Amino acid sequence: MSWLAAAGGNSPSIPAPHIEYGQLSPMLVVFGAALVGVLVEAFLPRRRRFTAQVGVSLLGLVGAFAAVVVLAAQGHGTTKAGLLAMGAVAIDGPALFLQGVILLTAVLAVLTYAEGRLEPRLNGHTVDAFAPQGAAVPGGEQEREATREGFRTSEVFPLTLFAVGGMLLFPAANDLLTMFVALEVLSLPLYLLCALARRRRLLSQEAAVKYFLLGAFASAFFLFGTALLYGYAGSVSLPEIADVISGVAPVTPALAVTTQNDALLLIGLAMLAVGLLFKVGAVPFHSWTPDVYQGAPTPVTGFMAAATKTAAFGALLRLFYVAFPGLRWDWRPVMWGVAILTMVVGAILAVTQQDVKRLLAYSSIAHAGFILTGMIATDKQGLSAVLFYLLAYSFVTLGAFAVVTLVRDSKGEATHLSSWAGLGRRSPLLAAVFALFLLAFAGIPLTSGFTGKFAVFQAAAAGGATPLVIVGVLSSAVAAFFYIRVIVLMFFSDPQPGGASVAVPSPLTATAIAVGVLVTLGLGLLPQYFLDLATKASVFVR
């Protein structure tokens, strides 16, 4: 804490903090690309912006992924893991692993953003899933004009890059303030992105407002929790909080007073947990999920469902593995309750859903419960299982939402389940792909979902959480019911008149779906390499 002392002391010079640019490069590249995107938006003529933005985004994301791979190859995930930027950021196995997952899903998400062949051409202009002009009032003259002119909202690309930057920082944040900043950086662009659907704009804006209000509320909880913990431990750094809690840290007079007050600690921890559990969509903080998933433009939903969940679980893992390892018995029963509720409520509420996006939203809640089950094991095995699960889940989710963008009728995407009837007879290939994703969600063997589920349940059982495993398999059975309901509908029901048809995508969306299929099968049939990777990555630096 020399810099704190220096800042507060009489010394006139403030030493510049030491920043390890090389190890922070994945985040720096993404933020840099986002800034370039803002400049593109400001200075390029409208007709050139779209291509430039896609190029900048893909370059930035792929470059950042290459940086992650290089860092991992140099051993920054294992032997050379360390704290950077004066202890604000940790680059270690879990951080690099999750950053890699987030970047890959972001690449695929950008491909689905750029898809221009699904919407019918308007006045000779190619249009995409986003509103022609975000600021225009829905149904107003300005919007009609923007539509007539064929505007495209190319701002979505820099916004997404900022969100990705925040997501990269979130699981790597090693103090509570950095974590809060990352939370806001990833959340604010997402609120905007949710509001930008081209069709059903009011629904989309309502979703965004809902997400924003509840998200702001959750952020406030997180911030207040940070303050309480600072009051308790005199520090916002996760390892130092851990030291104070376990009594390793030297007792200063100030600490001697505050550490007597366990209420500060427990309420602070509870508030932090509320903030993070909101982001992962765990019950009882899940109520935003179905509305937002339904209202947001589907490519954004896919991105959000995959990457946000990964990032938020990363932060949750770091919080509970680094800052509160000694407090297990205090938070364990609560986390057990949350995990059980999340699995059961997610699975049961999904059964009655009639909209495929809402169905996938509830399914994502149930999956958050499965992931929590693995997290609760609080050991290396649990950590590696969760990392693997997030990898598997991200690609299945992104692929599934990409498929949803293709199923359309005259009013745009046909998300009501009744219009999916008989899809398997009209487009057997697409229906088979969606069925594969659903089977992976259901955890059927030989798909990635099964390997992930096996890993988390096994870790939970080894960690002594047998009741959680039993609740987990039973809710899996309930969940299987609604995944199978969709498969029945696609394959065994007769097509309805006026039902959905399948749009032919450009290679962009096709690539995203194909990668999803490959990863889903690959992680199901030959998961060894990725399990090894997750195991190798599963040590947090302190």
Added chain:
Amino acid sequence: MSYLLAATCAVPAAGAVLTAALPAGDTGARRRTIKAVALAVSAATLALAAAVAASFEPGGPRYQLTESHSWIRSFGISFSLGADGIGTVLVLLTAVLVPLVMLAGWHDADPVQTEGTFESKRRTQGFFALILAVEAMVVVSFLATDVFVFYVFFEAMLIPMYFLIGGFGDRAGGPEAARQRSYAAVKFLLYNLLGGLVMLAAVIGLYVIAADQGLATFDLPTLTGAIADGKLSIDPTAEKALFLGFFFAFAVKAPLWPLHTWLPNAMGEATAGTAVLITAVVDKVGTFAMLRFCLGLFPDASKTFAPAILVLSLIGIVYGALVAVAQKDIKRLVAYASISHFGFIIMGIFAMTSQGQTGATLYMVNHGLATAAWMLVAGFLISRRGSRLIADYGGVQKVAPILAGTFLLGNLATLSLPGMAPFVSEFLVLVGTFTRYPVIGIIATFGIVLAALYALLLYQRTMTGPVKAGVENVPDLKARELLVVAPLVALTLLLGVYPKPLTDIVNPAVDATLSQVHQSDPAPAHPVAATTGGEQK
């Protein structure tokens, strides 16, 4: 390391992929190519299975032709295969039945464009690829010596089976039949998935317990060996819980009363060929796994629960037969008869005698052959008249004597007429049960009487008497259909008089299984001594 077993698993799997990848069957010629490819693959599988059986040495080690390929090292999982006597005969049964099922369902998946329906052009290859996929997964299940590998394929085979039930069936019934069919498919899947998920918890539990004691592996011989010589000790409560987890999945699959209710729906709505695949092949994995996994891994719990399971199987025998007598629907009658037969198989397994278990294993084979003949001929009949109701038939033997004759043979085999294969196995099961549990053995004998009732009544109502309206023009069996039935009838008769080739292969494996549960046959002395001996064990 020989690759024979891997090839036996890989050929149908590759064949499934190949069949699915062929060009869409929108013309008759293309459809014939698809069917020919699928049939050739299943014939090749039969040849491989025969090679496995031929190279199996009855006096050799328990698991032969073993091979092991690294798969998921993190969890101690390797793709290990090994043939024991029980697995070998069941692989052979599967390989014999699949080509016949294909031949029997030769036209079941031809696209029919009727008013208001829309069918995929890839329907034909879907059907045949799914059958091959089921075959591959069943074969892996019979040969796997790794608990995890077994679990994966045990569970994964539900998916192709589900599409076979729900996607292909009697198309004349219109939307109502389609609804019934998709209901049956979903019921099948949910029952079995629930069983499988409960088993997943038990599989994980077993692994965690074993890993705690330094045995982080799913290798079955290693685990059973460690359990036998005490290196791996499972707390009795945990053992009982794990046993129930495994047994629940197998009892749903087998199916054991009261978990049987999905079977009549599935067999009633599916095509006759698919119904054979369900009852004669897929369900056998359940009874097979009881022998291999429940008894091998949890010997003490198996003994604890054996009386309760015997009672359930006894209820299944009597209940299945009684409901079969009252059935109005031919296919559902066959399904309930199968439930009764599965009661016999499970009874033979848990009587824990060598006659009982040898009988149970033979029963699996013989029930497969006899029910296949019975169900397929019934399917031929139903496809001619377009109705599954017994009341719609009468006097068929006058218009189609060969059909009626083969149907009679199927009926006689089902009621275990001496001289036909099922008699041998049923007799062995009853003897094996009687030596340890005489009361249960005596009650089970009534199952035979009831079997005679439902089988002969079915024949009498459908085949004899005056020719019913709608049946007058029923043609007799065609060459293709004869080709399906002939081998089944021949095998049923042959194994009825000369079961030795099968018993030779099966007996050592049964003895090994019994020694795992530390059970030996009760001394065949005085009946009173046998009774007390049974109660003490």
